[in-house]
Amino acid sequence: MTELDKIKANAFKNLDEFVKGELQYLVDNNYPLKMFSMENMLPDLLSPKEKDEVKNCLEQLMEGNVVGYCTCRRIAIPKQLMK
Numbered sequence: 889m890t891e892l893d894k895i896k897a898n899a900f901k902n903l904d905e906f907v908k909g910e911l912q913y914l915v916d917n918n919y920p921l922k923m924f925s926m927e928n929m930l931p932d933l934l935s936p937k938e939k940d941e942v943k944n945c946l947e948q949l950m951e952g953n954v955v956g957y958c959t960c961r962r963i964a965i966p967k968q969l970m971k
Contacts, residue, residue, distance in 0.1 A: 892941070899938035903945065904961055906933060907954070914969055921969040924954045 889897075906929050914923055926949050939946065948957055958965050 895935075895937050896941040899934055899942045900945075900961070902933055902938070903942055904963060907949070907957065907961075907963060911954075911958075911963075911966060911969065915966050918968075920971065921954060921965065922952070924949075924952070926950050 910924055910928060913919075913928075914921065926946070934942070945957055955965065957963070
């Protein structure tokens with residue numbers, strides 16, 4: 889595994905955990921999926937190199953394409969958010 893592969897893998901691991909946490913936050917507060925926000929992501933969650941590696945995914949999430957990201961990353965979206 890190259891250094892770039894390690895950076896990308898770590899970036900996706902951190903981003904996936906953030907997305908899962910946001911989904912759980914929505915469930916816990918009875919919010920719909922459309923309330924998903926990248927605003928809650930800590931600025932230092934991803935290094936500059938990691939952000940560059942997952943730039944397209946970050947853009948998708950910022951545009952509200954949570955379902956697309958979760959589908960690609962095989963993250964289950966709780967049923968109550970899909971109403």
